[in-house]
Amino acid sequence: MKANGFIGGIAAALALAGCASSAGSGSGAPPAQALLFPLRDVRLLEGPLKAAQDLNTRTLLAYDVDRLLAPYLKEAGLEAKAPSFPAWAGLDGHVGGHYLSALALTGAATGDERIKARMDYMIAELRRCHDKNGSGYVGGVPNGAALWDEMRRGSIAGLGKYWVPWYNLHKMYAGLRDAYVYAGSEDAKRLFLDFCDWGLRIIRGLDAAAMEAMLDTEFGGMNEVYADAYALSGDKKYLAAAKRFSHNTLFLSMAGRSDNLDNLHANTQVPKAVGYARVAALTQERAFGRAAAFFWDTVVKNRTLALGGNGRSEYFRPMGKDYAEDVQGPETCATYNMMKLTEALFCMSPDAAYADYYERAMYNHILSSQNPVTGGYVYFTPARPAHYRVYSEVNEAMWCCVGTGMENHGRYGAFIYAHTQDALYVNLYAASELHWAEKGLRLRQETAFPDEEQSTIRIQVDSPVRFTLLIRRPWWSSRQAVTLNNDDENYAAGAKMSSYIAIDRVWQDGDTVRVSLPMGMTVEVMPKAEQYAAIMRGPILMAARIPTEDGLDFFADDGRWAHIPGGRKLPPGSAPALAGRREEILEKLQHLPAVDGAPLRYRLTALVSGGHAGLVLEPFFRIHESRYMMYWPMQGSPPGQ
Numbered sequence: 344m345k346a347n348g349f350i351g352g353i354a355a356a357l358a359l360a361g362c363a364s365s366a367g368s369g370s371g372a373p374p375a376q377a378l379l380f381p382l383r384d385v386r387l388l389e390g391p392l393k394a395a396q397d398l399n400t401r402t403l404l405a406y407d408v409d410r411l412l413a414p415y416l417k418e419a420g421l422e423a424k425a426p427s428f429p430a431w432a433g434l435d436g437h438v439g440g441h442y443l444s445a446l447a448l449t450g451a452a453t454g455d456e457r458i459k460a461r462m463d464y465m466i467a468e469l470r471r472c473h474d475k476n477g478s479g480y481v482g483g484v485p486n487g488a489a490l491w492d493e494m495r496r497g498s499i500a501g502l503g504k505y506w507v508p509w510y511n512l513h514k515m516y517a518g519l520r521d522a523y524v525y526a527g528s529e530d531a532k533r534l535f536l537d538f539c540d541w542g543l544r545i546i547r548g549l550d551a552a553a554m555e556a557m558l559d560t561e562f563g564g565m566n567e568v569y570a571d572a573y574a575l576s577g578d579k580k581y582l583a584a585a586k587r588f589s590h591n592t593l594f595l596s597m598a599g600r601s602d603n604l605d606n607l608h609a610n611t612q613v614p615k616a617v618g619y620a621r622v623a624a625l626t627q628e629r630a631f632g633r634a635a636a637f638f639w640d641t642v643v644k645n646r647t648l649a650l651g652g653n654g655r656s657e658y659f660r661p662m663g664k665d666y667a668e669d670v671q672g673p674e675t676c677a678t679y680n681m682m683k684l685t686e687a688l689f690c691m692s693p694d695a696a697y698a699d700y701y702e703r704a705m706y707n708h709i710l711s712s713q714n715p716v717t718g719g720y721v722y723f724t725p726a727r728p729a730h731y732r733v734y735s736e737v738n739e740a741m742w743c744c745v746g747t748g749m750e751n752h753g754r755y756g757a758f759i760y761a762h763t764q765d766a767l768y769v770n771l772y773a774a775s776e777l778h779w780a781e782k783g784l785r786l787r788q789e790t791a792f793p794d795e796e797q798s799t800i801r802i803q804v805d806s807p808v809r810f811t812l813l814i815r816r817p818w819w820s821s822r823q824a825v826t827l828n829n830d831d832e833n834y835a836a837g838a839k840m841s842s843y844i845a846i847d848r849v850w851q852d853g854d855t856v857r858v859s860l861p862m863g864m865t866v867e868v869m870p871k872a873e874q875y876a877a878i879m880r881g882p883i884l885m886a887a888r889i890p891t892e893d894g895l896d897f898f899a900d901d902g903r904w905a906h907i908p909g910g911r912k913l914p915p916g917s918a919p920a921l922a923g924r925r926e927e928i929l930e931k932l933q934h935l936p937a938v939d940g941a942p943l944r945y946r947l948t949a950l951v952s953g954g955h956a957g958l959v960l961e962p963f964f965r966i967h968e969s970r971y972m973m974y975w976p977m978q979g980s981p982p983g984q
């Protein structure tokens with residue numbers, strides 16, 4: 344690393360992925376408002392998140408790394424050690440990049456040596472491709488050389504013949520960056536910056552009009568990775584490239600606080616906003632900060648369903664009842680990217696609203712997108728009543744959501760905690776242990792959340808240390824109580840909803856904070872479609888399995904469209920409907936005894952349509968390989984407040 348004072352070594356670099364401006368002195372920027380902890384300093388304890396992480400670790404190891412590497416070797420003119428995967432072959436190379444990110448994340452989160460060895464092998468093989476190419480290129484875009492040559496000469500005429508090539512490359516850029524940021528691989532950093540330099544030579548010949556036209560085609564977070572290259576190197580040529588990859592059609596609208604998202608492809612837009620946030624964090628340029636924050640605001644407030652996902656058939660379609668009819672519901676990738684955006688915005692402006700969204704998206708969409716037995720990943724999560732989802736299988740289906748899915752379950756520790764110089768945020772209620780090395784502190788959070796309505800935070804310190812503990816007061820718990828040791832004082836008293844409760848003191852070894860989190864039940868109507876509603880318990884989306892015919896296939900093959908749950912659609916009228924006002928529906932829920940340690944089960948008795956007596960509400964994230972009810976048709980009078 345260049346000793347230019349821009350960034351303070353690997354420890355600061357480790358904070359990059361979520362919060363960039365950990366050391367902004369080189370750009371004259373003030374420090375970030377909050378930083379995330381390096382993933383390696385947070386360990387999950389037993390619970391649903393750790394179960395998902397452990398299963399995903401095994402899943403990652405089951406993938407054939409030589410098959411994932413084949414596209415890069417092939418493009419470099421080297422002999423592949425195994426055939427590349429046939430699924431989504433035109434996008435060859437994208438999953439390999441995600442896989443590298445996933446290994447870096449999972450290695451940091453778990454310390455698993457097998458994962459580390461796999462990552463090192465991958466980087467060594469990519470190094471061979473880099474050396475053979477001789478240009479800095481380490482992409483897998485099939486027959487990419489012709490396209491890149493043409494672009495270098497200033498033309499994008501051939502772009503349409505390829506499947507989102509910059510999107511594809513972005514995954515390998517991100518993989519190499521992550522292998523450095525999370526796992527400290529200096530080789531990966533060298534490859535990353537060389538690859539960035541290659542990209543600079545490609546876009547140098549494009550004038551502003553050609554660049555803007557090129558960016559009409561999905562390009563992932565190319566602006567994000569160039570901002571990261573600037574953060575890692577301090578070289579402003581990368582910052583200039585990050586800005587060139589802004590895509591003014593979106594950027595100018597968002598910076599002007601105008602929502603032009605109708606009918607735009609969701610997962611094409613979200614990564615651009617992640618890039619705006621990264622540029623804003625590094626430069627303090629207000630237009631970039633405004634664009635990122637407004638994008639988040641309008642997507643979360645106007646375009647998000649109860650599970651925290653957005654879009655249907657991959658697009659930001661105008662909200663309305665069509666969301667309850669489409670079998671192509673929110674795409675997992677778009678939520679993965681919204682969570683990255685949330686992390687970046689939180690670091691610039693640590694507002695509890697960001698953590699409220701993150702919690703909703705993480706527990707209801709991301710956690711639910713992994714099959715808890717096979718480890719397979721979900722692409723679309725339909726909101727359509729009585730529909731279902733399909734899952735990928737290892738070494739098949741090379742979808743985008745397989746790529747982001749590989750990463751998702753290794754990054755649960757990323758946002759549970761955050762810190763400033765002298766304050767520690769508890770953002771999420773999740774069984775975990777944090778090591779805050781600078782303070783000589785270990786914090787252990789013991790909870791069975793969301794199955795129980797409390798969390799206990801135990802402080803271990805070598806010697807007494809002063810800092811402010813900031814405990815999140817979520818939007819959903821009006822009766823939250825926070826007490827310290829055996830004292831009766833309730834620190835939550837009077838605190839406003841969706842905020843942080845501060846305890847500023849000199850912390851002693853053994854200090855214990857108890858957080859009580861009573862969860863209310865609420866009914867949330869679908870945006871612009873009040874005839875459909877979802878039921879939440881605290882932040883947890885509750886749903887019901889409904890009878891599912893034998894032979895419905897939940898596992899996708901290698902087919903181009905196999906990620907779509909394209910089986911029989913039940914007629915809308917056959918789905919169960921809820922009757923009455925909201926409070927009546929909730930009053931009629933009967934709490935049921937726990938089954939297999941899962942206590943959040945309720946019998947719905949407010950149903951009106953026949954043949955559905957005895958449906959059981961449970962957390963959506965536990966419902967798999969089944970037709971389900973997430974949004975319910977509301978019969979009779981419109982739901983009251």
Ligand SMILES: [Zn+2]
Pocket residue numbers: 610674675676677722742743744745747
């Ligand atoms: Zn996807």
